[in-house]
Amino acid sequence: MSEEKEYPSLKEFFKNIGLEVREVKPRRYQLFVDPDKLPDVVKKLIDAYDGQVYLSTIAAVDFIDEKVFELNYDMSVIPLRCVLILKTRVPRDKPKAPSLVSVLPGARPHEAEVYDLLGIEFEGNPYLEKPFLLPKELANEYPLRKDWKGPGKP
Amino acid sequence: MSKELKVIEIPVGPQHPALHEPIQLKIWVYGEEVVDVKVVAGFNHRGVEWLAERKTWFQNVFMCSRVCGICNTVHGTTCSQCFEDLGNVEVPPRAKYLRVLVNELERIHSHMIILAIMAEAIGFDSLFMLMMRDRERVMYLKELVTGNRVLADYVTIGGVRRDVSKETCDKILKYIDFIEERMKFYKKIWGEDPIVRKRLVDTGRATASQALSHCFVGPMLRGSGVKSDVRRDYPYAAYDEVPFNVITYREGDSWARMMVRVDEIFESINMVRYVIEHLPSGPILPKVVPRKLPAGEGFSKSEAPRGELVYHAISKGGMKPYRLKIRTPSFTNIHNGAFLIKGAHVADVPVIFTSFDPCIACTERVKIIDAKTGKVRIMPFNKLSKLKKL
Amino acid sequence: MSILRLLRWGTTRSPWLLHFNTGGCNGCDIEVLAAITPLYDPERLGVKLTPSPRHADILIVTGVVTKKVAERLKRIYDQIPEPKVVIAVGTCAISGGVFRGSYSHAHGVDKVIPVDVYVPGCTPRPDMIIKGIVEAVRILNEKARKIEQEAPVR
Amino acid sequence: MSLPKLLGEVAKNLFKKPATLPFPKEEIKPAPGYRGLHRVNGDKCIGCSLCAIECPTGAITMKMRPSDKKKRYPVIDYGKCIFCYRCVEVCPVKAYIVSEEKPPVIRFDKKEAFIVEPIFKSTAEKPAKEEKQ
Numbered sequence: 001m002s003e004e005k006e007y008p009s010l011k012e013f014f015k016n017i018g019l020e021v022r023e024v025k026p027r028r029y030q031l032f033v034d035p036d037k038l039p040d041v042v043k044k045l046i047d048a049y050d051g052q053v054y055l056s057t058i059a060a061v062d063f064i065d066e067k068v069f070e071l072n073y074d075m076s077v078i079p080l081r082c083v084l085i086l087k088t089r090v091p092r093d094k095p096k097a098p099s100l101v102s103v104l105p106g107a108r109p110h111e112a113e114v115y116d117l118l119g120i121e122f123e124g125n126p127y128l129e130k131p132f133l134l135p136k137e138l139a140n141e142y143p144l145r146k147d148w149k150g151p152g153k154p
Numbered sequence: 155m156s157k158e159l160k161v162i163e164i165p166v167g168p169q170h171p172a173l174h175e176p177i178q179l180k181i182w183v184y185g186e187e188v189v190d191v192k193v194v195a196g197f198n199h200r201g202v203e204w205l206a207e208r209k210t211w212f213q214n215v216f217m218c219s220r221v222c223g224i225c226n227t228v229h230g231t232t233c234s235q236c237f238e239d240l241g242n243v244e245v246p247p248r249a250k251y252l253r254v255l256v257n258e259l260e261r262i263h264s265h266m267i268i269l270a271i272m273a274e275a276i277g278f279d280s281l282f283m284l285m286m287r288d289r290e291r292v293m294y295l296k297e298l299v300t301g302n303r304v305l306a307d308y309v310t311i312g313g314v315r316r317d318v319s320k321e322t323c324d325k326i327l328k329y330i331d332f333i334e335e336r337m338k339f340y341k342k343i344w345g346e347d348p349i350v351r352k353r354l355v356d357t358g359r360a361t362a363s364q365a366l367s368h369c370f371v372g373p374m375l376r377g378s379g380v381k382s383d384v385r386r387d388y389p390y391a392a393y394d395e396v397p398f399n400v401i402t403y404r405e406g407d408s409w410a411r412m413m414v415r416v417d418e419i420f421e422s423i424n425m426v427r428y429v430i431e432h433l434p435s436g437p438i439l440p441k442v443v444p445r446k447l448p449a450g451e452g453f454s455k456s457e458a459p460r461g462e463l464v465y466h467a468i469s470k471g472g473m474k475p476y477r478l479k480i481r482t483p484s485f486t487n488i489h490n491g492a493f494l495i496k497g498a499h500v501a502d503v504p505v506i507f508t509s510f511d512p513c514i515a516c517t518e519r520v521k522i523i524d525a526k527t528g529k530v531r532i533m534p535f536n537k538l539s540k541l542k543k544l
Numbered sequence: 545m546s547i548l549r550l551l552r553w554g555t556t557r558s559p560w561l562l563h564f565n566t567g568g569c570n571g572c573d574i575e576v577l578a579a580i581t582p583l584y585d586p587e588r589l590g591v592k593l594t595p596s597p598r599h600a601d602i603l604i605v606t607g608v609v610t611k612k613v614a615e616r617l618k619r620i621y622d623q624i625p626e627p628k629v630v631i632a633v634g635t636c637a638i639s640g641g642v643f644r645g646s647y648s649h650a651h652g653v654d655k656v657i658p659v660d661v662y663v664p665g666c667t668p669r670p671d672m673i674i675k676g677i678v679e680a681v682r683i684l685n686e687k688a689r690k691i692e693q694e695a696p697v698r
Numbered sequence: 699m700s701l702p703k704l705l706g707e708v709a710k711n712l713f714k715k716p717a718t719l720p721f722p723k724e725e726i727k728p729a730p731g732y733r734g735l736h737r738v739n740g741d742k743c744i745g746c747s748l749c750a751i752e753c754p755t756g757a758i759t760m761k762m763r764p765s766d767k768k769k770r771y772p773v774i775d776y777g778k779c780i781f782c783y784r785c786v787e788v789c790p791v792k793a794y795i796v797s798e799e800k801p802p803v804i805r806f807d808k809k810e811a812f813i814v815e816p817i818f819k820s821t822a823e824k825p826a827k828e829e830k831q
Contacts (some may be wrong), residue, residue: 107488222569
């Protein structure tokens with residue numbers, strides 16, 4: 001992996017695959033992707049940058065008013081020294097998204113965590129498990145959903 | 155052998171002499187070889203993200219500092235930066251430099267403690283005692299600057315909470331010189347001592363491509379030869395003005411990971427010196443710090459002693475965040491790194507696991523079934539088929 | 545009778561510690577670790593850290609007691625032979641501290657097992673932890689004496 | 699195989715002064731500026747409850763004054779306090795007295811020692827132990 005190799009900028013790369021990326025802050029890019037296209041986009045991204053891309057986190061948000069779950073995939077592109085936030089939305093009544101494990105094995109614990117705390121199912125990830133982190137008493141509940149009633153006062 | 159060897163399940167933890175924190179490793183062994191591993195956890199799940207939605211912005215900075223005790227300042231810094239990013243709060247330059255100072259002091263003490271624990275894990279108790287003795291000097295410096303030995307609560311939204319005086323700076327320089335002197339000696343031990351080398355070289359080896367595809371961060375990634383450091387790649391605080399080198403080792407084994415930490419201590423010492431020499435004057439807090447932050451999205455990442463730390467906040471305005479996502483470095487390192495244990499000797503399990511610098515409190519939730527993609531180097535083929543059913 | 549007196553003499557002069565983290569932030573744990581290092585060195589006072597609950601006299605508990613770990617804490621407490629003393633180190637172990645109100649922990653050690661000595665502070669300094677151990681030895685002595693008196697006289 | 703590198707260091711340490719602090723004989727002094735126990739000066743406090751609102755753990759509760767029914771005063775529970783000094787920072791009248799005193803060890807039968815009332819000088823509401831500033 002040589003440092004000298006020239007890589008295309010994120011704007012060029014996404015133009016080539018027919019998407020447009022927005023620079024929200026310096027070195028921070030953001031774009032909306034369809035959930036079905038996500039593994040494909042990530043695959044292309046990894047190939048274009050010689051695998052020097054890793055997933056920082058998946059921040060899942062429950063927008064209860066709009067009846068959607070928003071998934072923020074925070075990717076780090078090492079050669080460009082920048083952050084790319086891939087946003088995708090899945091409906092709240094059918095929370096299913098494709099898994100990234102086949103293209104990026106490191107996505108496994110992140111997806112398992114989101115599945116445990118918010119109940120979004122990642123199709124193709126064989127490691128999803130409930131309860132993953134929660135105690136046994138809360139095995140069937142999703143604490144980070146906004147309509148979860150909570151434990152009450154101690 | 156008349157009797158056939160069986161695959162045996164061994165639980166390691168949650169209360170275990172080699173692991174000081176509550177995590178359970180279920181390992182399956184065939185003879186002396188580990189054939190499968192499962193990280194069972196959640197023992198440390200405290201519901202921090204759920205609590206964060208119910209606390210105000212300022213309370214959140216204090217709570218996020220307590221996600222992890224060893225790397226608390228960097229948690230506080232990243233949390234504050236995330237909220238500053240959200241509310242467009244300008245941080246004065248002196249506060250930026252002081253953040254670098256405290257973060258680097260913390261990196262020195264954190265790396266020293268993991269080096270000491272590693273020495274204990276390989277049975278090198280005198281090195282453990284000597285390193286812990288010298289580490290107390292750093293703890294004293296931290297107490298002098300921040301007001302508490304471990305949980306500093308030094309950083310707040312907009313800046314830092316205390317200023318440093320001239321005498322404090324002199325004392326820091328004096329103690330830092332002592333620590334550098336001692337670290338030169340320890341580097342010789344870590345690099346050349348036969349006890350250390352025999353135990354660490356060639357255990358838990360990860361190649362660069364494995365490290366990247368399994369999303370390793372921090373010293374685990376740099377130990378495999380990938381040049382990635384958030385301080386350089388995505389500079390925060392005053393790291394774009396402070397010169398330093400990114401340390402990489404090509405070997406990718408436990409020894410390389412520890413050597414990355416040893417060398418980073420020297421870089422941190424130089425950075426502390428640079429910061430004290432070039433400390434700008436001025437206020438440490440902006441005049442007005444808003445108590446309410448606008449709607450929007452805040453993102454911040456930083457280089458914790460264990461790797462990249464990410465905060466992602468989503469706000470709908472008001473006093474409290476709508477969602478705060480914390481991704482700690484140990485979360486990916488422990489979950490994804492477990493495949494390195496596969497194929498190792500049972501006696502090497504604590505060594506490999508300690509070389510991850512596991513911070514279970516940071517992870518605040520752990521549990522994984524091992525990746526099947528990581529190739530097992532030594533495989534008892536006759537048992538692998540049965541193993542799948544376990 | 546005299547055997548029990550010998551036992552009391554032994555345990556109070558050289559109490560062995562067992563340290564158990566029940567899901568704290570690690571801050572108290574590294575202070576407990578710092579308290580057994582050369583600078584404070586309780587070993588010159590006869591205090592020693594032991595890995596096994598069956599050898600221990602004093603149980604040092606740090607951290608909020610998460611629900612998942614509570615049953616293990618109970619099991620470890622039961623394994624320690626009488627007389628035994630429990631020290632709760634840190635604000636989290638006393639009341640849950642900054643994580644009060646969360647769904648996944650028990651808000652303090654004394655909700656799960658009886659506690660004899662509290663060491664407040666976030667985090668307590670190593671010398672205060674040693675002072676807590678001194679206080680615990682005093683209680684250990686009282687408990688051992690009680691066992692001695694209640695034993696049937698032959 | 700060479701000699702272990704640490705042997706020389708270990709031998710040298712045999713002839714040095716011990717690093718251990720003579721702890722039970724001498725108190726260990728924390729570094730200047732240590733965040734220790736803090737108390738409320740009851741005479742200065744105006745009862746605005748800002749510290750109770752801002753406290754990250756809810757360790758401060760506001761109590762009614764017996765003499766003046768309209769005013770309140772804060773009571774700190776050291777069993778919940780994390781010594782972050784947020785209350786000291788936000789207090790508009792600087793009614794908090796800070797010290798470098800370490801929080802004391804408390805036995806199971808003296809749990810009420812966790813809860814600490816403010817210091818009053820003028821009124822006879824709850825004369826507490828004097829503390830140097």
